[in-house]
Amino acid sequence: xxxxxxxxxxxxxxxxxxxxxxxxLTKRNTVIVLISIELMLNAVNINLVAFSKFxxxxxITGQVFSLFTMTIAAAEAAVGxxxxxxxxxxxxxxxxxxxxxxxH
Amino acid sequence: MDMKTVLSYEWGAMMPxxxxxxxxxxxxxxxLFAPKRFNRRPLxxxxxxxxxxxxxxxxxxxxLAETSILADTFRLDSFAxxxxxxxxxxxxxxxxLAASHSANDGLGGYQxxxxxxxxxxxxxxxxxxxxxxxxxxxxxxELLSISSYILAGMKKKNxxxxxxxxxYVVMGGISTAITLFGMSYLYGLTGSTNLGEMSETMARVSxxxxxxxxxxxxxxxLVGLSFKLATAPFHMxxxxxxxxxxxxxxxxxxxxxxxxxxVILLRLLLxxxxxxxxxxxxxxxxxxxxRVFIAVLAGATMIIGNVLALRQQNVKRxxxxxxxxxxxxxxxxxxxLGGGYFLLDTVWFYFLAYLFMNIGAFAVFQWLADAxxxxxxxxxxxxxxxxxxxxxxxxxxxxxxxxxxxxxxFIGKFHIFLGALLGSTPTDYILASILLATTILSYVYxxxxxxxxxxRPAATKEAVRFPVSLMIVLLVCVVGTMIFGLAPNIALxxxxxxxxxxxxxxxxx
Numbered sequence: 001x002x003x004x005x006x007x008x009x010x011x012x013x014x015x016x017x018x019x020x021x022x023x024x025l026t027k028r029n030t031v032i033v034l035i036s037i038e039l040m041l042n043a044v045n046i047n048l049v050a051f052s053k054f055x056x057x058x059x060i061t062g063q064v065f066s067l068f069t070m071t072i073a074a075a076e077a078a079v080g081x082x083x084x085x086x087x088x089x090x091x092x093x094x095x096x097x098x099x100x101x102x103x104h
Numbered sequence: 105m106d107m108k109t110v111l112s113y114e115w116g117a118m119m120p121x122x123x124x125x126x127x128x129x130x131x132x133x134x135x136l137f138a139p140k141r142f143n144r145r146p147l148x149x150x151x152x153x154x155x156x157x158x159x160x161x162x163x164x165x166x167x168l169a170e171t172s173i174l175a176d177t178f179r180l181d182s183f184a185x186x187x188x189x190x191x192x193x194x195x196x197x198x199x200x201l202a203a204s205h206s207a208n209d210g211l212g213g214y215q216x217x218x219x220x221x222x223x224x225x226x227x228x229x230x231x232x233x234x235x236x237x238x239x240x241x242x243x244x245x246e247l248l249s250i251s252s253y254i255l256a257g258m259k260k261k262n263x264x265x266x267x268x269x270x271x272y273v274v275m276g277g278i279s280t281a282i283t284l285f286g287m288s289y290l291y292g293l294t295g296s297t298n299l300g301e302m303s304e305t306m307a308r309v310s311x312x313x314x315x316x317x318x319x320x321x322x323x324x325x326l327v328g329l330s331f332k333l334a335t336a337p338f339h340m341x342x343x344x345x346x347x348x349x350x351x352x353x354x355x356x357x358x359x360x361x362x363x364x365x366x367v368i369l370l371r372l373l374l375x376x377x378x379x380x381x382x383x384x385x386x387x388x389x390x391x392x393x394x395r396v397f398i399a400v401l402a403g404a405t406m407i408i409g410n411v412l413a414l415r416q417q418n419v420k421r422x423x424x425x426x427x428x429x430x431x432x433x434x435x436x437x438x439x440x441l442g443g444g445y446f447l448l449d450t451v452w453f454y455f456l457a458y459l460f461m462n463i464g465a466f467a468v469f470q471w472l473a474d475a476x477x478x479x480x481x482x483x484x485x486x487x488x489x490x491x492x493x494x495x496x497x498x499x500x501x502x503x504x505x506x507x508x509x510x511x512x513x514f515i516g517k518f519h520i521f522l523g524a525l526l527g528s529t530p531t532d533y534i535l536a537s538i539l540l541a542t543t544i545l546s547y548v549y550x551x552x553x554x555x556x557x558x559x560r561p562a563a564t565k566e567a568v569r570f571p572v573s574l575m576i577v578l579l580v581c582v583v584g585t586m587i588f589g590l591a592p593n594i595a596l597x598x599x600x601x602x603x604x605x606x607x608x609x610x611x612x613x
Contacts, residue, residue, distance in 0.1 A: 017285055024278050033274055040281035047288035057295030065297055068239050069284060072246045076280070079250050080273045083257050087266040096274070099267045102344045 009050035017043035030094045034080045041073040113173040117180040119165065120158040120188060121230055127154030128223035135216030144215035148203035151219045152196060155226075159192045166602050176298055177237040182603035183448065184234030187367045190455050191233070194359045195226045197463045197577050201470060202352035204573045218258055222356065225251035229364035233371075238287055238297040241368060245283075248364055249276050249332070252357060256349040268348025275331055275341040283328025289321035290376070299375045306390075307379040322377060322394055326401075329372075333365040335401050335435060336408035339428045343416075346424035351473065354420060355466040358427040363455050366434060370451065373438070391441070398439040399531045405432030406542040413549045418479050419469055422549060423462070426505060429546060430458055436535050437520045440527045449599060450519045456595055457512035457588055461504040464581030467574050468498045475568060484553055486562020494570055495557050497578045504585045506550040507543050512588035517543065 016039055023036030045066040052062025088094055115122075131147055138144075165180065172179040202218060228247025235241040253276060257269025291297055293314055294305040309315060327338070334342035346354045373391065380390035409429030416422040437450045471494075472483040488495040504511035517539070524536035570578070588595050 013288075017281075020281070021278070024274070030270065030274070034277070037274070037277040037281055040278070041284065044281065044284040044288045047285070048291060051288065051292035051295075055292050055295055059295060061297050062291055065239050065288075065291065068243055072242070072280070075246070075250055076273070076277055079253050080270075080277065083253065083266065083269045083273055086257060086260050087263075087270050090261065090263050090266055096270075099270060101264060101267055102347050 006050055006054040009046055009054070013043040013046040013050070016040075016046065028095045028097055030084050030096045031081075033096060034077060034084070037080075038073055038077060041069060045069055114171055115173070117165065117168065117171040117173055118178060119161040120192070121227060123154055123158040123161060124223055124227045124230065127151060127157075128220045128227065131216065131220040131223065135220065138216075144219075145203060147216055147219045148199055151223055152199050152203075154223065155192055155196045155199060159189075159196065162188055162192060172236055176300065177240045178231075178234055179236035180234050183367075183371070186448075186452055186599065186603050187233040187363065188230055190363055190452070190459060191226065191229050191360060194363065194459045194463065195222070195356075197459075197467075197580065198222075198352055198356050198359065200573050200577050201355055201463070201467055204571050205350065205352050205470060205474065218255065218350075218352075221251045221254055225255065225356070226360065229360055229367075232364055233367045235371070236299050238291065238299065238302075241299075241371065242284065242287065245332075245364075245368060246280065248361065249280065252276075252353075252361060255353045255356065256345055258350050258353060262348075264348040265350070266348075268345045271341050271348075272345045279328045279331030279338075281328075282324055282331075286321045286324030286326075286328060289317055290325070293317060293321070299371070303376050303379045306376060309380060318380060318390070319394065322390075323397065325372060326369075326397060329365060329369050330401060333362065333369065333431050333435075334428050335405040335431050336428065337404060339405070339408065342428055343412075343421045343424040346427075347418060347420045347479070351420070351466060351470040354423075355463055355470075358423065358466070359459050359462055362427065362431060363459075366431075366438075366451060366455070369438065370448070374447075395439050395441070396531055398435060399535055402432050402435035402439045402535060403538050405429070405435060406538050407432075410542040410545045410549075413546070416549070417481055419473070419481055419483070419553075420479050422481075422553075423465065423469070426546070426549075427462070429542065430462075430505075432542075433517060433520055433539060436524055436539055439535060440524045440532050447523070449596065450516075450523055452599060453519060453588075453592065453595060454516035457504065457516040457585065460581045460584035460588070461501045461511070461513055464497060464578060464585065465501040465505065467577045467581065468494055468501070471570055471574055472568070481553065481556055482560075484556040485560045486565075487557045487568070489562055489565060491568040491570065493575075494568065494578065497582050498557060499554060500582055500585055502550045502553055504589065506547050510586075510589050512585045512592070515589055515592040 020036045020039030020043060023039065024033050027033050027036065048062040048066040048069065052059060084094060127150070131151060134147070135144065162185065166185060168180065170179065170181045199222065225248050228244045228251065232241060232244030232248065235244055253269055253273045256272050257265055259265035290302065294302040296302050296305065306318065309318065330338045346357065349357065377390050406429055409425050409432055413422055413425035413429065416425060434451060434454055437447060437454070441447050473479050476483045487498065500511065504513035507514045507517040521536055521539055524532045524539065
């Protein structure tokens with residue numbers, strides 16, 4: 001039984017979350033933006049599972065919560081990609097900075 | 105858990121949700137199997153029947169004492185009942201709007217999908233209002249959000265609609281991730297996802313490190329939900345999404361989604377953070393300590409929403425910014441806690457008023473926009489000559505949105521203002537003065553629409569005829585706006601008689 005402390009998991013999750021947030025806010029390609037959002041949601045999962053195993057009151061609830069988070073993430077990615085495909089048919093681009101027909 | 109436990113739950117408490125779910129499933133099956141040439145428009149009336157039935161069953165549940173089923177994940181308390189009343193009234197009015205939306209630019213061949221996605225979104229909002237657990241709260245929120253992403257992109261061939269949906273899905277995804285990240289810390293600090301148990305644990309926290317993390321979690325949840333509420337500085341997506349989405353969807357987003365967003369915010373704030381202490385000695389409450397963040401959001405939202413609305417030529421964008429401003433007014437009530445006593449009454453009444461006046465304004469706008477194939481301000485030109493009844497109705501809605509005495513909007517705003525004045529800190533007074541100043545600023549853009557209606561000469565004198573269904577929506581909205589403006593006690597007495605002071609909600613757990 002290795003003893004990786006809880007804080008290590010939390011730091012990993014925080015770093016993943018920050019990378020995801022950075023990617024979601026700066027990348028041009030919409031597919032990468034959607035992947036970055038997945039990264040943020042997976043950081044949440046790491047947090048939940050780590051807390052559920054090593055937290056102050058270990059319980060299964062955290063793992064149940066992370067299952068729900070995964071389901072939500074999958075549904076969101078499916079809808080996001082479908083919308084992107086509808087847009088690509090009309091616009092022939094996946095670059096998010098070119099989607100600027102509406103302003104101010 | 106065996107069959108006996110499952111059957112012993114009081115499933116009746118979930119009746120309105122079951123009715124909406126059943127209607128959505130029936131509609132989706134019908135849409136799947138019905139032949140292509142079959143006109144989907146009558147499905148709107150079927151959806152409306154479902155909503156009315158759910159409303160009736162909710163009314164019959166009103167006398168029921170607080171009930172919680174499914175291991176306390178689903179609670180039917182006074183707050184849930186009160187919010188569901190608002191959601192169902194709003195949804196019923198919006199579905200009639202959708203039924204009279206013109207076919208050419210409207211929902212095209214996707215009408216069937218619109219109705220059942222609308223119902224699933226409504227179902228998500230309703231589940232959220234009565235969730236007693238973080239997991240159901242999140243799942244309800246996402247059911248609402250994901251359905252709304254698709255609704256916004258309903259016009260598949262329309263570039264603006266596609267773009268609106270994409271912006272919405274990206275912003276919504278980021279905000280969900282931020283909210284969930286905050287919630288994962290809340291779970292870690294309390295070791296439970298049940299809101300009641302969490303608040304008990306949080307009330308005992310006095311360690312400064314844990315308090316620091318609690319503050320961080322609060323901040324992340326607040327930021328994530330601010331995206332959903334479209335409060336400044338996280339409002340950027342709202343005007344674009346509102347402009348691109350079909351008009352009934354815009355009405356839905358600006359009323360139902362906004363109510364749902366505030367419901368989740370209030371549930372988290374009041375059931376979790378109200379009990380927590382703000383410093384290591386337990387002398388200052390957590391909300392007392394941190395409500396300045398909400399106050400900053402409220403102030404920025406009121407100013408930015410109203411100032412940016414001034415220069416909008418597109419009426420949908422104007423209504424979007426007006427919606428942002430109204431979210432700001434509501435946040436004032438949240439930040440000042442309604443003077444400490446009246447938070448839920450104030451917010452509930454404001455939403456009742458907002459629902460009637462905003463859906464009414466969207467109803468008039470939708471018909472004129474369909475008739476003129478334009479969304480610019482000039483579609484209102486000469487409305488007073490072309491359709492006096494609609495002109496009077498629109499005037500009432502605009503006056504109510506602006507907060508002129510005699511309308512429901514005034515009473516709602518007045519309560520928020522009084523609540524802010526009851527506070528004792530400088531923040532409250534600053535918020536109250538911003539509220540006053542921005543309200544006066546908002547007269548400029550609301551009244552400029554009135555100028556178009558009454559004083560600009562129309563190119564044609566041809567009468568505009570509104571369909572009967574829209575006329576009924578207008579009538580309901582006018583009556584609602586006027587009655588609750590002239591005799592607000594009807595609504596407030598109803599509230600106190602059926603929900604008391606929301607004590608079973610405040611002291612949950």
